[in-house]
Amino acid sequence: MLIKKILYLCFCIIAGSATAAGFVAFITLLGVFQKLIEKYKTAKYIRIIETAIISGVTLFNLVYLYELSLPFNNWGMSIFCLSGGIFVGCLAGALAETLNIFPILSRRFKIRKWLPYVLIAAAIGKACGSLVQLLNF
Numbered sequence: 001m002l003i004k005k006i007l008y009l010c011f012c013i014i015a016g017s018a019t020a021a022g023f024v025a026f027i028t029l030l031g032v033f034q035k036l037i038e039k040y041k042t043a044k045y046i047r048i049i050e051t052a053i054i055s056g057v058t059l060f061n062l063v064y065l066y067e068l069s070l071p072f073n074n075w076g077m078s079i080f081c082l083s084g085g086i087f088v089g090c091l092a093g094a095l096a097e098t099l100n101i102f103p104i105l106s107r108r109f110k111i112r113k114w115l116p117y118v119l120i121a122a123a124i125g126k127a128c129g130s131l132v133q134l135l136n137f
């Protein structure tokens with residue numbers, strides 16, 4: 001039984017590390033790191049940032065697989081979810097910018113003057129969808 005748990009733990013760490021490495025490679029390819037580092041002038045902390053992302057993905061892979069409960073109160077969970085939402089927003093924005101979605105959409109649908117309202121509507125829709133999921137599940 002102990003060997004089974006040790007092997008399971010090793011598998012979780014290896015799978016989490018592989019997932020984290022792929023995730024870091026994906027967001028590096030999108031340029032999320034470079035843009036945030038340029039904006040906040042934190043180039044000297046790049047190793048710490050990469051290590052934090054890889055460690056976080058690996059840790060939460062273990063939390064998910066072992067179904068551990070995290071000791072957060074409502075404020076802690078709110079901060080945790082807000083941080084995750086900000087990161088996902090940055091990632092989605094970087095992906096959209098990399099793929100040049102907004103210029104293509106604005107030309108195809110002739111909505112150049114309405115583009116700020118489209119962006120606001122997309123953000124509100126995402127927020128409402130996240131709230132529905134959070135409150136129902």
